[in-house]
Amino acid sequence: MMCEVAMEEQEREISDIEPQECSKVAENGVLLVVNHSRIQPPFSVVLATVLYCAEFVSAAVLCSMYHKTDDDIWMGTTIAFMLLPAVIIQLALTFIHRDLGRDRPLVLFLHLLMLGPVIRCFEALVVYFKAGKKEEPYVTISRKISLKKGQGMPMEWEIGQSERNLATHRNAFKRTAVIQAFLGSAPQLTLQLYATIQEKYILPARLALMIITLISITYGALVCSVLAIQIRYDDYKVRLRPFAYVSMIVWRGLEIAARITALVLFSTALTHWVILVGMCNLLFFFFLPWVEFWARKGSLTQDVEKNFSKLGTTVVLCMFTLLYACINIFCWSAVQLDLSHRELIERKQRWGRLAMYYSGRFVENFLLITLWYFFKSDFYEYVCAPLLAVQLLICYSLAVLFMLLFYQFCHPCRRLFKYNVHDCLHCICCRTRRREARGRRGKLPPSYSTAATMVLVQEEPLELLDPRNSQPLDLTSQLGERETAIVEDMMEAA
Incomplete structure (x- = not known):
């Protein structure tokens, strides 16, 4: 009980200091690590919403022009590629935020009007701007690492509610950006480029839609690459x-x-x-x-x-x-x-x-x-x-x-690759000769593709120097009794 009271007192002391300082308190085997980085603005949420609205509006304008010229085929396919991803996005946002079991009739009604991303973006902005007026943004964001002799290192995260909400919105909009890009924008761009070649002239509204869809597809592919890196290397700050x-x-x-x-x-x-x-x-x-x-x-x-x-x-x-x-x-x-x-x-x-x-x-x-x-x-x-x-x-x-x-x-984690591009481009015979030569010398020369650079502590654990070692990290062997500060916030959005 006395240890818990002391821990709570230490946490209160950390939460009351100035945000520019990085405090470290270590006592009775308990190490408190605090990160005072500010909550990042939800740029990805705003960008995904802008692309969604821009593509929807430009496609609607183009459909009205097709209707005036009696191009029923182009109009029907444009509407299909406009509505299909919009419907899936509404379902995805509702599923991720679990709104069906909550009393939120206005939000569900806006989803029926295909305005779900707009209201979600508004919620994210409200959360972000309100976070600075409360006690949260970086003052109550604290991490504590408990080091016990002879045991592993359990870690507990105490993150503000605002940051958790923003992280949920960011993750949701990353997935909706991918859905919008490859279920709507890619077929839409293919259709409009085909219509342009077949009709042998370029409409300004069609050109605008093609540019927006190309930006949307590129952004969706970019999100895919970043998500793949984050999922593969979730133990590292990417x-x-x-x-x-x-x-x-x-x-x-x-x-x-x-x-x-x-x-x-x-x-x-x-x-x-x-x-x-x-x-x-x-x-x-x-x-x-x-x-x-x-x-x-x-x-x-x-x-x-x-x-x-x-x-x-x-x-x-x-x-x-x-x-x-x-x-x-x-x-x-x-x-x-x-x-x-x-x-x-x-x-x-x-x-x-x-x-x-x-x-x-x-x-x-x-x-x-x-x-x-x-x-x-x-x-x-x-x-x-x-x-x-x-x-x-x-x-x-x-x-x-x-x-x-x-x-x-x-690549931010390229040093963790067992084989990199230069290894894969070498011929098999060259690798065989090099392996035999290294075997005769008795030791391998250092290679940048087998050394880690992005870890959760200031110094690199020796366990990562061997790429064949897939066991979880034992950071207690590296920390000992000294204090360590975590530089970056793992919950910060990419």
Whole structure:
């Protein structure tokens, strides 16, 4: 009891100091660590909401123009690609925030009006601005680490309610951004580019919608990459530098633009065959996780929702797999699914699957462009077709190059890779000779791909220096009796 009272007194002392200071109190085997970083503004929530509203409004304006010109086919498909992701986003937000069991009629009514992201964004902004007027933002955010001799290190987090609410909103909008990008924006951009080529002129409203959808797809792919990094390395503080974001934006933008252009050009020459190409891609990537799941003889995870039956869990996993397949049709999803795992995502970086995807996608784009070149219509007589084909292949090659640059130099956890890009590009014979030479010398030279750099303490644990060691970290062996301050807030949004 006396220890608990002393601990509470120490916590009160820490919570009453100035936010610019970083206090450390260690007594009776108890180490209190405080992070006074301010709550970050919900920029990702605002950006996702702006893209959602901009695309919805521009698509509605374009539909009204199609209605005036009696283009019923373009109008119907535009409405379909506008409403489908909007409905799924409303369901996803309601599911994540668990509003069905709460008395919130106004919020549910706004979801029925397809304005769910707007009210959620407003709630996030209200939480953020109110946080500074209470006692919370960084004063009550404290962490305490209990060190007991002969035992592990249990850690307890005391985080303000405002930060928890903002984290929920950020996570929800990251997922809705991916849904919007690949279930709505990608098909919408493909449709409008096809309509532009078929009608041989560009409408200002259509051009605006195409630009917005391209930005939305690129942002969704960026979110996929960042989420994959955060899930794989959730024990580390992941912070991307500006050059890493630039390389990812260029990589994703070129990849998506080249892919969609190849599909659209092929569809203008062989309209009905593009349906077969799209369905083959969709079915392959949809059934691939399920085939691997059945091959492993795994069991369905029950952590999707506790109240779900096995049928409900299967439906949710099918929707998740459908989104995964739609992503892979247009670009690399950056994750591999494991339906038996609690997080549904494999943590291991599979370089072989990454190489197979980009090699196969390059060959497929090459075949689509080649078939378009031989079966193209008379409209392309005014366009240098060989130059256009070469430009598309170069754009996709540049996307692969920027992807390699990102994993080689810009990935925040690149030093944790057992093998990096430079290892994978070496030939087998070179690796064999190097391995034999190292074996004769008796020791391995230091390599940056086998040393950790992003850990939760100031100094690197020796356990991470061996990439084969997958046991959980024992930070007590590194801390001893000295004080340690955690520099970054693990709950800060990426």
